[in-house]
Amino acid sequence: MLQLIKRNLYFRRWTLILYFMILLLWPFHYLANQDGVIGLSFVYLFINVIAVIDSAHAYRLFRRLGHNQAYLFHHSLPVSKMQLLNAHYVTVMMLTAFGALLIWSYGIRESMIDFNGITFSTMWLFISANLLTFIVGFPSCSEKMNDKIPIIGYIFLMLFLIPFVICIILVTIGMVKFDNPLYFAPLDVGIWYFILAIILALISYLYQIFSIIKR
Numbered sequence: 001m002l003q004l005i006k007r008n009l010y011f012r013r014w015t016l017i018l019y020f021m022i023l024l025l026w027p028f029h030y031l032a033n034q035d036g037v038i039g040l041s042f043v044y045l046f047i048n049v050i051a052v053i054d055s056a057h058a059y060r061l062f063r064r065l066g067h068n069q070a071y072l073f074h075h076s077l078p079v080s081k082m083q084l085l086n087a088h089y090v091t092v093m094m095l096t097a098f099g100a101l102l103i104w105s106y107g108i109r110e111s112m113i114d115f116n117g118i119t120f121s122t123m124w125l126f127i128s129a130n131l132l133t134f135i136v137g138f139p140s141c142s143e144k145m146n147d148k149i150p151i152i153g154y155i156f157l158m159l160f161l162i163p164f165v166i167c168i169i170l171v172t173i174g175m176v177k178f179d180n181p182l183y184f185a186p187l188d189v190g191i192w193y194f195i196l197a198i199i200l201a202l203i204s205y206l207y208q209i210f211s212i213i214k215r
Helices: 002-011 013-024 026-034 041-053 057-065 081-105 122-136 151-178 190-214
Strands: 111-115 118-121
Touching: 002 013, 002 057, 002 081, 013 026, 013 041, 013 081, 041 081, 041 122, 041 151, 057 081, 057 122, 057 151, 081 122, 081 190, 111 122, 111 151, 118 122, 118 151, 118 190, 122 151, 122 190
Parallel strands: none
Antiparallel strands: 111 118
8 A cells, every 4th residue: 555655646746845845935934924024925825826726636636547437447456445545545635734734834824715704714624625525526436536526616616615605504594593694703614614524534435445345
């Protein structure tokens, strides 16, 4: 499995190099902020861009593995399907953790969604979206993508549409039941989104393990 993880990380080597470079700039960013100077704002902006485009690492890794029929080749390799599954999960979680470290280290506190005091912080949304790729984008196996939801549609759905709908629902409940649209505010729903993503990712993992054993 270790060789599979190395292969996957090699496919995403430019992303890792970029992450390392940005992380190396952090001390300069910190010192600039200590002096009351606007720091490396372009890096700050770039991390926000990364938080969006890299919120579907599993999709981007899949593009390097081949098209949707490539699973026939990967399943013919002298490795077990369990090893392929574990390598896929570990790789995506490693890339996600690295990306989350960048967001956290630069102190990005802004929320991608903020509606009447109901917010979804950037870091929790980034992690959640990556975890949810397992059950939404690759429900059957890690080498076969759900082609009904392309990467752009997935990112829009997980980062913007679903959080916005949740905000509207909470505000509506506050208005109808408590006669106060700000009843739940201030509230960062991102942490609950993250917890839900963990549960669904675990369910997806156990389902795929069960499918492998059953075969």
